[in-house]
Amino acid sequence: MAAATLAAKAPEERRGRILRATIAVVRERGFAGTRVTDIAEAAGTSQGLVLYHFGSLAGALAASLTLLEDEFYEELERNLSEVVGPVPRLRHIAELGAGYGPAVGDWRLWLELWVRAIRDDGARAARESLDNRWRGALRQVVDEGLAAGVFAASDPKASVLRLAALMDGLAIQLALAEPGMTTGKFTELWWQSAVLELGISPAGEKTGPAGGRRKK
Amino acid sequence: MAAATLAAKAPEERRGRILRATIAVVRERGFAGTRVTDIAEAAGTSQGLVLYHFGSLAGALAASLTLLEDEFYEELERNLSEVVGPVPRLRHIAELGAGYGPAVGDWRLWLELWVRAIRDDGARAARESLDNRWRGALRQVVDEGLAAGVFAASDPKASVLRLAALMDGLAIQLALAEPGMTTGKFTELWWQSAVLELGISPAGEKTGPAGGRRKK
DNA sequence: CGGGTTATTGAACGGTTATTCAGGTTAGGC
DNA sequence: GCCTAACCTGAATAACCGTTCAATAACCCG
Incomplete structure (x- = not known):
């Protein structure tokens, strides 16, 4: 028929x-x-x-x-639930940002969204929502770590803001394929800032980019 | 006639x-x-x-x-020559980024440039050049401070990269008028990171978020 | 099964915008 | 002073692209 x-x-x-x-x-x-x-x-x-x-x-x-928002939420949720414990989770975030997948393309999409948000209200709302969600997730991990006593921050709110902003800034270079910027470097650079900001103790800092690393 | x-x-x-x-x-x-x-x-x-x-x-x-490149170079040169000494200079950079002038508009222009750089080679070259220049200036200030012994950084190159990226990341929020992000907050957040990254001694850290400013 | 609503198509329409062009004007060498 | 080439203009051209529309097809419900 x-x-x-x-x-x-x-x-x-x-x-x-x-x-x-x-x-x-x-x-x-x-x-x-x-x-x-x-x-x-x-x-x-x-x-x-x-x-x-x-x-x-x-x-x-x-x-x-x-749709983009929905999918982002979903994936974020799924990704973060995979890992437990503040330090591994933070580390996971560092790697998520660099993206083992098609992250470069994704970051380009974010760049596009930022620019569109300058003049389009829908885009502005979407990007703000996305950003809040993302920052919230980061915030949650930080709080978790503070509560567990493995992180220390005099101003956690500011630290979260800075770490989130740093990721965006690094992402620009990743998205534009700045010579010298790789996903590995991205992760490493961000992680070092996280260590600095949150006073993570060496014990928790399991994955080094290469070679030993210490604190004191 | x-x-x-x-x-x-x-x-x-x-x-x-x-x-x-x-x-x-x-x-x-x-x-x-x-x-x-x-x-x-x-x-x-x-x-x-x-x-x-x-x-x-x-x-x-x-x-x-x-033309944009040329004017940027010029203004950067002019601006940085105004101030002497590593710490005041760094502080000046923190304030420059926030921009006491029409900085929001300028950052929006940078956002535009970034996105255009994704697909347009001329824009890519321009933004890379601009970025190198900017990072170079930052780098120079940092080196100056290291030589003078007022800064301390285990990996200056990485610190410069992070501080530059952080500024871009914060700038996005400034450019998009994220609620809660002001030029003052911008400066403050960046400056704290600089202090952290470069181990600036309290003596050098003259400017609180508010209050007087002085030097030794 | 009809009949009406919902989906779907491809072609036609119209507005916007980069580019071309034919014709003027200006400036400067001779 | 004049002639040529550089400068400048506004209107014509033409391509592109979003939107409209009339015509079908599919689906649903009674």
Whole structure:
């Protein structure tokens, strides 16, 4: 019956596919370079459908931001639950930032988001939400460590702010493939700051970049 | 006849005016939102002239980047020569980053540059050059302090990298007007990191977040 | 099974914008 | 003073791209 057209899944499925395609295109071409055609092509649908579901290109971009948020939350949760104990967890964060996966592409996406947030309210809200969430996670790990007595910080709030900002700053260089900046270096540099900020004792500091390291 | 047209200064003057206008427009509208018309309007000339001098919109944007570099160099030089001694100089850098002037707008321009650098080679080169210059200045101050014995760092190179990255990271929040981030907080947060990284002795750390400032 | 609503398409439309161009104006060497 | 080349302009051109639209197809419900 009714010779199967290419795809006739639930409209929700198509909608989601378009959203995912949008993110993929933005990742590759940036917000400014993303056209309706690109999205349609990446999603395997027509331009018309993109507009049908989201009203406009801007609408599709905006909707994709909330998907981005959701996925970020999810992944963050999943990632941090893998590891227990303040020090390993902090270390894990250091490595997460560098990203063993396609992190460079992800950081580029964040850069795009920052710039878009300058002028687009939806993007501003998304990036603020993302940032708060991220900083909250960091904050939580720090509090955990303070409570356990393995971290020491005179002003934890400021330390968290600085560590979060440092990661963003380092990420810029990673995203732009600054010569000399690698994921390994990223992790190392950030971790050293964390050690400094939080007075982590050598015992807890298990993973050295190379060679011995001590404190006193 | 031919009543005097508005302006017939040297073509170099117009060229420069267009370049300056381009930067101004990019600052306000971003690279993506900058149109030839905007530049012409801001420069008080015709669209034709913009293209006449620079060949294309992309050409004008590219040319404006080198002007941006030049002006940055100049201003950096001028600014840092004002202050002597490692500690005051470092402190000055902390305040420069926060910017007592239109720094928010400037940081937004840097954000724009970063994103453009992802895909545009000219922008990439410009930002790398700018960044090296900036980091070099920081590095110089740090070396000065190490030589004078007022700073102590086990890995100065890493410290410089981190301090530079931290400034970028904090700048993002400043540029995006993150609630709670002010120029004062910016300076304070960065300065504390500098103190921590470089083991600045309390004597040198003259400026509290508020209160008087003096030197030995 | 109909009939109406929802999805989906591809082509047509229209606005915006970079670029081209033909024609003037200015400046400076001769 | 005049001639040529550099400068400058505003309008015409043309391409690109978001959006609209009329026509189908699929789905759902009674």
